[in-house]
Amino acid sequence: MKQKSYILPVIILSQFACTSPWFAGNSIINELISKTGLGTELLGYVISSVQFGFITGTLVFALFMLADRYSPSRVFLVCALLAAACNMYLLAESITGWGLLLARFGTGFFLAGIYPVGMKIAADYYEKGLGKALGFLVGALVLGTAFPFLLNGTEFGNDPRLIIATTSVLTVFGGLLLFLFVPNGPFRKKSSELQLSAGFQLFKIPGFRRAAFGYFGHMWELYAFWAFTPFAIQSFNQLTSNQVSVPLWTGIVITLGAISCALGGLLSQRYGSKKVAFTSLLLSGICCLASPLLFQCNSVLFLGGWCIWGMAVTADSPQFSNLVASAVDAQVKGTALTLVNCIGFAITIASIQLLASLTTVLPAPLCFLILALGPLVGLWQLSGHKND
Structure with missing residues (x-):
């Protein structure tokens, strides 16, 4: 069935807009900690609160099969509006430490109705070429994640309130855009009844299980790398007197x-999702092991190496989602994607907290070596995955 040409661009734009609050608080974390009186020792908890909210949200969404039982576009809109409200709460003058943690938790909770549901919507429209579509879609997520940092790196970053307001407005816009222009897809198969154990039964499927555990290895590395890239750059500046x-x-x-996600999606059309994911994991693992050497280089080599790592660490994400979605029936694709996201993001809390602890006891160049465990697990799982 031929799709309307604007469907995928609208999903991509909406995904970008609605995921922009994800790291909005992280991009101005020092200002928020100062405003609420929290100590810097709680930095890891503030960062992880979004992840914990997302985990809780995806668990609720998976258990109640919300994306499979109800219109995913409607679920997307409601969650976009609520995520924007939680994000805007950061502007409250009287916000407390607990208020900050709860606001970031709420943002993460409702992002559970945006990121995996957006992938579910794409799967409802693209029965073939899903790896390519998800490459662009996850690329939009990555770009949305980067947006607050990019904004903070310009003159607009002088006013933290502008970053929060901009990302909140974008989230409302993205939710409305998708709801108005992307109806239920032609390949959607609605689940008529609630089955609380349906998601966990999926692990009995070998292809799903291997793809899921490969994704878990990828997630051990990804968000800890993103969350502590500011720490890495700041530490490099201190070690080398750079600015x-x-x-x-x-x-x-x-x-x-985001670029590597889109590129990986295109390459998956020719080489298959498994090969793209395997190559990406291998390269990111090598970058991880080489990270101590990068801190000894000049700024050009350090930033170049970190940029290569930033590309490698994300390119496999949409391909794992494609492998997960391809391994299950259409009636439970939303639940499968949401459940895998739930467990994957639970793993990110462990790696973020571990890395946060290591930064207090190890020299900065050695801290990132622990992330190599993720690529090793992912490569092991992919080596047993028979299908693309």
Whole structure:
């Protein structure tokens, strides 16, 4: 069935707009901590609160099969509006430490109705070529993640309120755009009844299980790398007396991941999702192991290496989602994607907290080596995956 040409661009634009609050608080984290009186030792908890909210949200969405039982476009809109409201709460003058943590938790919770549901909507429209479509879609997520950092690296970053307001307005716009222009897809098969154990039964499917565990290895590395890239750049500046812009280059490193997602989606059409994911994991693992050496280089080589890592660490994400979606029946694709996201993001909390602890006891150049465990697990799982 021929799709309307604007469907995929609208989904991509909406995904970008609605995921922009994800790291909005992180991009101005020092201002928020100062405003609420929290100590810097709680930095990891503030960062992880979004992840914990997302995990809780995806677990609720998966258990109740919301994206499979109800119109995913409507779910997307409602969650976009609520995520924007939580994000805007950061502008409250009297916000407390607990208020900050709850606001970031709420943002993450409602992002559970945006990121995996957006992939579910794409799967409802693209039965073939889903790897390519998800490459662009996850690229939009990555760009949305980078947007607050890019904004903070410009003159607009002088006013933290502008970053929060801009990302909140974008989220409302994205939710409305998708709801108005993307109806239920032609390949959508609605689940008529609630099956609380349906998601966890999926792990009995070998192809799903291998793809899921490969994704979990990828997630161990990804968000910890993103969350602590500002720390890495700042540490490099301190070690070498350079003046590299932390927010600008953090935004650039993450933005390059959006390009690699799209490129990986295109390459998957020729080589298959498994090969693209395997190559990406291998390259990111090598970058991880080489990270201590990058801190000994000049700024050009350090930033170049970090940018290559930023591209490699994301390119496999949409291909794992394609492998997951391709391994299950249409009636439970939304649940499968949401459940895998739920567990994957739970793993990110462990890696973020571990890395946060290591930064207090190890020299900065050695901290990122622990992330190599993720690519190793992912490569092991992919080596047993028979299908593209």
